[in-house]
Amino acid sequence: MTTLRHAPPRAADLYIGLMSGTSLDGVDGVLLELARSPEAAQESRHSSASHLRVRSHAHQVFPGQLRTDLLVLTQSCPDEIHQAQRAAIELVDVYAQVVTKLLSQEALAPSAVRAIGAHGQTVRHRPDRGYSVQINAPALLAERTGIAVVADFRSRDIAAGGQGAPLVPAFHHAAFWHAGEALAVLNLGGIANLTLIDQAGSTIGFDCGPANTLLDGWVQKHLGSEFDAGGSWAAGGGVSAALLHDLLAEPYFAALPPKSTGQERFNLAWLQRALASHAALQPQDVQATLAELTATTVAQDLRRHLPQARTLLVCGGGAENADLVQRLRRLVPGVDVMSSAARGMPPQQVEAAAFAWLAAQTLAGLPGNIPAVTGAAGPRVLGAVYAV
Secondary structure, three states, rough: OOOOOOOOOOOOOEEEEEEEEOOOOOOEEEEEOOOOHHHHHHHOOOOOOHHEEEEEEEEEOHHHHHOOOHHHHOOOOOOOHHHHHHHHHHHHHHHHHHHHHHHHOOOOOOOHEEEEEEEEEEEEEEHHHHHEEEEEHHHHHHHOOOOOOOOOOOOHHHHHHOOOOOOOHHHHHHHHHHOOOOEEEEEEEEEEEEEEEOOOOOEEEEEHHHHHHHHHHHHHHOOOOOOOHHHHHHHHOOOHHHHHHHHHHHHHOOOOOOOOOOOOOOOOOHHHHHHHHOOOOOOHHHHHHHHHHHHHHHHHHHHHHOOOOOOOEEEOOOHOOOOHHHHHHHHOOEEEEEHHHHHHOHHHHHHHHHHHHHHHHOOOOOOOOOOOOOOOOOOOOOEEEOOO
16 A cells, blocks of 8 residues: 655645536636645544645636637637637636636735646546546646646556556545545546545546546537536436447446546447447437446446445535435445535635645645556656746
8 A cells, every 4th residue: 555645734825726527617727725744644644634624715617718729629629729728728828817816805915825726627638558638727727816727637647657647546545534434435427436435545547437537528519508407307318228228338348447538439429330230219318318327337446446335425516416326325225325525625726626636736846646546657747837
């Protein structure tokens, strides 16, 4: 097991975390307070929830054209270099708006914040080919905000032979785990990913498969809605056992971790290939089957890798999908499925808080990855710093 060390804040350090996930619904930002003595940091391998406090949260939706541009960049397109750089500048405009909101909500000057952790927008994730691409312009963000920016979190882990993802399990451990419990944390973003922490604190994590990326894409295609609010459309459909069987035949689901994935694998083209043999299905029944697919892959992975877990914390946008959460509860009897809010952090804040925390690790010169999660050769300090 890798022993994690955590950045020892001085009295109460403030960091901003920014996250725009694969669901492409906009940017979440948090102002995170890290309050812990250096002595406490040295005495414990992991932070506890009392050391972390989200003081403010802000959300900004993507302008329609930016969302379209980012989605186009997930596949090969004409003039990609220009399109990517233009999208990065526009993305930073949204990031800067979120930072301004957070500072205004707390009546803070930029100098009160040590750094911004800005993950960027993932458009290609190919660790098997040695790279992962996040659209971002961190130097511009530092100029716009007057705050140091930490970005490019994945590349060092990939250089060390890792997947570069997921990076949030170390934060989940710091924020949510209690000694002696077997805990699972599920992020339902565009992709579903699990963090699994056993009673001794050993941590693994990986991407299970698609979540909102297919659910949102299908409802947009057929209803014109941005997402299936509460999962109500899926709840009114019927699961196709035959389609579910064919979708579950995807080799990724049987692969052992470390593993990570994204829209380059799970997209509407992937779904359409499977639907070629199920042309008579109604769109609403396909939506129900996609929800069942997400719940099934998560349940299978939980039983396979941490069957002793009795608590499953759910975060990310999918935590608001009542139908999906109910499917999970049905498939993992004996497990208490609850919102991350039950441990003090609402679902939409968790990933942004993770990148604020990772920025603190970077500035302290401490690792942010867990080799057992990503497959890297060892612990690595992640990210590049754009100072002011």
